Amino acid sequence: MKTIGELLDAPLESVTHTAEEMGIFAGMTGRDAILKMM
Template structure:
């Protein structure tokens, strides 16, 4: 099952997507500039093989809900995210606000 939810915080609009799969759930929160995602995100791949796309993204591990993703510290971030001041350890919600 796939669910999509639009929501606002601090005057900014984001889209949350939850994809329920056998034995796991994929979670993303995004806007037009970038996104944060659960542990399924391969930041290494984004930084190496897809570097030319300049993807702004962060990864949090051990999260099972969108709410947890928004409040979890990021375990890794892309090089493009770092350029915006998004750092490892920053919580998801703070990272998203740097993507506006």
Template sequence: MVSLTPVEIEGFTFLAIAVELPKTTLLVVSSERGYIMCGALDVGLLNEKLKDRRIIAGRAVGVKTIDQLLEAPLESVTIEAEAMGITKGTIGRDALLMML
């Protein structure tokens, strides 16, 4: 099953996406400029193979719900996210606000 849900943070609306897969759930919360995602996100791939796309993204590991993703510190971020001031350890919801 796939669910799309609006998530409001400090008056701004983001899109939460949950994809239920066998034995795991893929979690993403997106702004218009970037996104945060569960451990399935390969930040290394984005930074190396897709560098020319300038993707703004962060990854949190060990999360099982959208709420946990929003509250978790990011374990890794892309080069473009880092250029915006989003660093390892930034809380998911704070990173999203920085992506506006």
């Protein structure tokens, strides 16, 4: 990845159990994961 935009648009490969409890799952974009944490 060369840009922050590419990083945010890329799907998550894996997540922790705590992330899953927050509604963050593998396959969702980094951008969506950040929005869930806000």
